[in-house]
Amino acid sequence: MKLLSLKIFTALLALSLCPASLHAWCWIRDTGSTSLGCASSQYKQSCCNGNLRLWTDGTIEYRISDVTPDPLIVSLKAGIDLWNSLEMSSFLFDYQGTSAFTSVSKDETNLINIDPDFATRNNMIGEGILAISTTWTQGSGTSYRAVESDIAFNGEEFNWGDGTGGTINTTAVVAHESGHSAGLSHAGVECQNAGSEGCGANFEEATMYWLYSAGNPGQNNKASLELDDAAALIHGYPVSTFTVKVVNNADIPVPGITVELLDAAAPRDGQDSLEGGRVYGDVTHSDVLMGDKAPSGSYINQTPFDLTNASGLTNAIHPTRRTVRIRASIGGFSQTVAHTLINGPSTLTVTMPDGLDDLVGPLLSITSHTSGDLVKTDTLTLTGTASDLGRGDSGVQQVTVNGLPAEGGSATTGETATWSAEVPLVTGSNTITVSATDNATTQNETSQSLSITYDIVPPAVVRTYPSNGISEIPVNSSISVQFNETMNPDTLSAATFTNNRGLSGQVTYDAASRTATVTPESPLAPLTAYTFTLTPGIQDTAGNALAAPVVWTFTTQAAPASSSSSSGGCFIQVSQE
């Protein structure tokens, strides 16, 4: 219990410190793997989007090469069988006996081999390669499927055994590698720093964690699965899927209910042996995706249902255990129900008692502005609507903006209030709080806050490329400028980003780096001075224009000596000796 508490505390602490960096397990996807670090944007696109690399029947029929020593065959099967023991996953590794094949190749056999000629056979002597795992796939998009997988261990340069006496733990390594064959990528966001790939919680004990030695100095605990591993495979091959609906006695969906999925354990061989992990389910609703697209900390006491869905709480859950408990709560009322899952889809309906009064605040919306807006007036008119419809419906008593009543901020039962308020602003950031209160005896309140920036400061240029006065600029260069704040891209065009040579090109704007770039349609002329001008027509998102034109000049290099400076991208300065 202490260990569980420690893990939860650690997860919450880590989440509070760096909520964006924690993710759960990761799948291999049809967007491909990459050797880039996870930190790069390209990595994240490849890793966390795209269709899962699934097997059509959820089964890998595999054989072990008959050149593998018998004791190691036992170890290999033991490692692979770990995945078969997950009760809530339908995936199966099906052993078919030994094979005369020895090499990684597309031969309709899913082969595992501790190859005594590995390094020589693959011409990889002395390269430190312990194992190669290969999966063949067909199709793309939704038809993307794995069709064959081979794993070859380097039995020529390394000793395989049980992890003692200088041997490598065969069971542990094959459990990890076969997880890849099934479709799992690495767990562990720290792989970003190690040149490996995958994303996921830094749960070092996980078998799919990227670092073999992590979690236990003896390494042997990699020969067992953790909850992160289980949840990953179950995500791709769920035995059960269920939805939850919360209704009243008239079978009408009750909105505003907080619903929590309790119970974190994932049974293995009927025992809750994996309790204490960080992941306990998966939600497929696009707004609250779990798994490798959500912070793993959110698995703890999460509320994984779409509470704004008036038709019911319909997110599909892939539970990691057969029996789950659901807690539905509103105000001071809470109800917990247990649910035993069947194979396949099922629905759990939670019926709330009649005695519940109106315990939900009105539905409030702000229609005139969104948080993050920049304005250049010292007063704004904020407008929106408020209604208690479907939420107990005692009517809307009032809407306040920063504590002051808004005009039109009340409505009777069954009606919608259309409210407005004049809000004075100070220079810089302004936080505006809008609250709506209903007419229930408990005066239920709903609040929203938004941040509005009153911006009257003209934008400025941070730097240009090329810099002013620079010469010998490559003729295939683009011209770019970085601003000190977010700009209105509609004001960046050839008409406002001009040059003295009539050079035409596309003007693009990257909001993330606040950079505008002119990409010339043809190379710059050699040994030519170019003067670029940014006109005051260029504005920031609040509408503030440049205070004055920005002008800079540079000179291009002589004509290239060879064709090597083509658009392919020469990154080496050619010596002019």
Place this chain on the structure above:
Amino acid sequence: MAPLRHVIFFLIPLLFFFPPSLSATTVLPVSLTQLTEKADTIVAGVVQESQAYWDEGRIYTDITIETMEFLKHPTPDRPTVIVVRTLGGQVDDMRMEVHGVPRLKVDDEVILFLKKDDQAYTIFGLYYGLCRIETDPLDATQRVSGPLFRARTTQSLNTKALRLNPLPPQGEGLDAFFQRVRDLLPPSDETRNP
């Protein structure tokens, strides 16, 4: 067999101190020193094209590199184009996916630590011998990064000991990396002072 036994003798104890990072392809991290010494050719270049094909039940991809600068090469000639053979690739709708083996696309700028056997160049250590060059669009400065930089510790070829990787994890400037490699080359190597 003596050299092989020698390798095993040293590598097995190393596994106690620094077990490898797991991957579908599992590779012991190597040092820049080791890579520089073991590579037959170290070259910077730009990917011009790639061609995947079947060979004995495997898919390989030949990557054509337009060479820009050699840091090491066994012969005086400096080919303007070399072809690097990589394991995995896609032919029609069939892919052979080898976790950890780099995928290169046209216009990628790279520094490769290559082995040469018979006809083909291959990347040393599957992916450890690949560094990528990325150019800052604003100031055109270029940085080198790759798995070689991100390994926490590396293995010294000369002492067989493990040491902290001296390379900055997030990569470093192109010129600094070139100089770092050149400093590891024997003084007699003609590419040391181009």
